[in-house]
Amino acid sequence: MDIQHNFQLQTYNSFRTKATAKLFAKPRTIDEIIELLKQYPNEKKLILGNGCNLFFTKPFDGLVIKPIISGISVIDDNAENVTIEVGAAQDWDELVEYCVNRGWSGIENLSLIPGAVGAAPIQNIGAYGTEVKDVIVKVKTIEMATQAIKEFNNAECEFEYRNSIFKQTRNYIITSVIFQLSKSFSYREKYIDLKKELAHTPSPTLKQVREAIISIRKRKLPNHLEIPNAGSFFKNPIITTAEKDSLLEALPSAPIYNIDTNSFKTSAAYLIEQAGYKGKRKGNVGTYENHALIIVNYGSDDGNDIADFMHEIQKVVKTKYNIELEPEVWVF
Numbered sequence: 001m002d003i004q005h006n007f008q009l010q011t012y013n014s015f016r017t018k019a020t021a022k023l024f025a026k027p028r029t030i031d032e033i034i035e036l037l038k039q040y041p042n043e044k045k046l047i048l049g050n051g052c053n054l055f056f057t058k059p060f061d062g063l064v065i066k067p068i069i070s071g072i073s074v075i076d077d078n079a080e081n082v083t084i085e086v087g088a089a090q091d092w093d094e095l096v097e098y099c100v101n102r103g104w105s106g107i108e109n110l111s112l113i114p115g116a117v118g119a120a121p122i123q124n125i126g127a128y129g130t131e132v133k134d135v136i137v138k139v140k141t142i143e144m145a146t147q148a149i150k151e152f153n154n155a156e157c158e159f160e161y162r163n164s165i166f167k168q169t170r171n172y173i174i175t176s177v178i179f180q181l182s183k184s185f186s187y188r189e190k191y192i193d194l195k196k197e198l199a200h201t202p203s204p205t206l207k208q209v210r211e212a213i214i215s216i217r218k219r220k221l222p223n224h225l226e227i228p229n230a231g232s233f234f235k236n237p238i239i240t241t242a243e244k245d246s247l248l249e250a251l252p253s254a255p256i257y258n259i260d261t262n263s264f265k266t267s268a269a270y271l272i273e274q275a276g277y278k279g280k281r282k283g284n285v286g287t288y289e290n291h292a293l294i295i296v297n298y299g300s301d302d303g304n305d306i307a308d309f310m311h312e313i314q315k316v317v318k319t320k321y322n323i324e325l326e327p328e329v330w331v332f
């Protein structure tokens with residue numbers, strides 16, 4: 001396997017900023033991953049999918065591993081469901097398209113999310129009322145410290161909103177994901193934007209739902225191949241009753257969604273917009289004009305410009321609304 005030294009990661013992160021990795025490798029098989037881990041037991045490690053949810057503020061002083069295991073195989077098929085195993089490096093939206101074309105439902109609401117399949121469970125990707133945890137049966141991994149193969153069933157993944165055991169521990173290299181999809185489809189409107197988009201389509205087909213999601217996303221979210229970005233930059237904050245009450249005092253119009261008795265979610269995009277930061281540009285970075293939650297890079301080579309702008313937004317939202325915005329994107 002080819003190991004590269006001082007490897008430039010600019011084309012390996014969707015913000016397109018510059019940073020080198022001390023060591024870089026693209027293993028093609030599970031055996032090659034294990035060999036690599038044995039060869040470099042003491043190096044700090046970073047596993048890269050499509051690089052759509054991270055950025056670098058300094059050179060990475062360790063080993064960057066980009067597994068390139070892809071492919072979709074059916075492992076069980078009955079009248080109601082199909083179970084598939086998908087390699088971690090498979091492009092996420094290609095998988096969604098593949099499933100929708102075959103009439104398999106469950107991930108259509110997650111159309112056009114950038115990234116690799118192996119990254120989907122890490123932050124439990126979600127959109128339009130669906131989270132990937134709803135269809136994951138198992139995640140196959142290699143534990144970095146022991147090089148042991150470990151499989152996690154759905155409960156063992158400890159999925160939460162944009163969170164999982166894989167994100168918490170960062171100990172595992174995901175090699176494949178097993179999904180169970182349904183062979184029947186009944187549209188259940190779960191999200192206001194989707195409802196509006198399909199207002200004139202009384203019983204939308206699976207393909208029509210995918211097309212509607214693609215239209216909404218193209219309208220609201222920038223394509224990282226045209227304007228470098230990493231999707232939603234911050235998580236929607238989960239707040240307590242006291243925090244909710246103080247937020248509503250400062251901003252009576254803030255959207256509040258109930259989670260449970262002492263836990264509420266509000267909209268990070270709304271807070272950023274109200275703070276005057278929608279479509280705001282600072283040098284070569286800014287928030288997207290059509291969606292305040294997306295930080296876009298207009299041409300900076302330096303991840304520190306993104307980090308500085310992130311801190312500015314966090315500070316202004318904290319000062320105005322006493323809410324801590326936590327990045328959804330990983331900062332290295």
Ligand code: EPU
Nearest residue numbers: 127128129231232234235236267269270273290291292293
């Ligand atoms: N809003 C604003 N200003 C804006 C944009 C939105 O005030 O510029 C407010 C509106 O009130 C809107 C609400 O925010 O109703 C929610 O906006 P949106 O439906 O776009 O969703 P979001 O909460 O901002 C989340 C996910 C997205 C996902 C959408 C759609 C997170 C961090 N983000 O965004 O996921 O596509 O829902 O379901 O949960 C991603 O994770 O990268 C991502 C794009």
